[in-house]
Amino acid sequence: HALSVMCEAHKHDMRHPEYAWMFFNWYTDQWWTDNKGCIEDDSGTPDQLEEVILTSLVFDHYPRIKESDKNETNVGNITWNDYVSYHNAKWPTVVKVSNKSQPQVEDSAYMFDALWTAALALNRTEHLLRKENLSLVNFTYETGQNISEKIYDEARRVTFFGLTGNVSFHENGDRPGKVRLLQYRL
Numbered sequence: 001h002a003l004s005v006m007c008e009a010h011k012h013d014m015r016h017p018e019y020a021w022m023f024f025n026w027y028t029d030q031w032w033t034d035n036k037g038c039i040e041d042d043s044g045t046p047d048q049l050e051e052v053i054l055t056s057l058v059f060d061h062y063p064r065i066k067e068s069d070k071n072e073t074n075v076g077n078i079t080w081n082d083y084v085s086y087h088n089a090k091w092p093t094v095v096k097v098s099n100k101s102q103p104q105v106e107d108s109a110y111m112f113d114a115l116w117t118a119a120l121a122l123n124r125t126e127h128l129l130r131k132e133n134l135s136l137v138n139f140t141y142e143t144g145q146n147i148s149e150k151i152y153d154e155a156r157r158v159t160f161f162g163l164t165g166n167v168s169f170h171e172n173g174d175r176p177g178k179v180r181l182l183q184y185r186l
Contacts, residue, residue, distance in 0.1 A: 002027065002031070003031070003032060003038070003049075004038075006021070006038075006044070006049050006052050006053060007038035007044050007049070009021070009052045010044035010048050010051075010052050011044070014052065015052045015054070016054055017055075020055070020057060021052070021053065021056040021057070022056065022057045022058070022059065023056060023057070023058050023059075024058070024059065025059065030046075032046055032050065032053055033046040055183060056183070057183055058183070065080070065109065065163070065164050065165060069161075069164075069165045072161060074160075074161050074162050074163055075116050075120075075160040075161060075162050075167075076116060076162075076163070080109075080163060083105070083109060083112070083163055087104075087105045087108060088105070091104075106164075109162075109163035109164050110163075110164050112164075113162035113163055113164050113167050116160065116162055116167070117155060117160075117167060118155070120154075120160065121151055121154040121155035122136060122151065122154075124154040124157070125147070125150050125151045128154070129147065129150070134147070155169070155173070156169045156170075156171065156173050157169075
């Protein structure tokens with residue numbers, strides 16, 4: 001939880017300009033005041049935590065997942081509603097972190113799609129390697145430079161419909177889309 005990290009940061013004087021903190025944009029406004037600071041060990045009041053958080057960066061996926069995509073069955077053979085139900089049952093306390101519209105679920109959906117990207121890229125790479133009588137089973141970092149390049153190349157070629165919409169990658173490996181970056185200015 002970000003509050004406990006900020007309490008530790010305050011205890012160790014880890015603040016601007018030597019440190020820059022980054023957060024997902026799923027917390028409520030002035031979330032560091034919700035629990036009256038670091039109550040458990042008296043390590044920081046909300047005003048003291050504000051000093052640590054000053055100039056922190058906040059990032060967010062932009063735009064959020066389209067409503068029209070939430071009804072589609074994705075690569076994992078589940079719909080958005082199936083995923084939300086699973087997520088909320090598995091991590092019920094996470095859902096209560098914010099009064100915003102379940103951005104934690106949306107952020108974890110990006111991780112879901114990242115894992116599918118890795119799985120599909122590895123599967124495609126294995127298929128190519130078998131044509132050369134090789135396998136990922138034998139991969140090591142010492143001898144696998146050629147294999148790691150193939151994994152990277154196949155990851156860039158992956159395309160599928162995931163929880164976050166269409167997943168594909170530019171030639172440089174970046175996914176099309178934008179990330180919104182904000183800065184706390186208190």
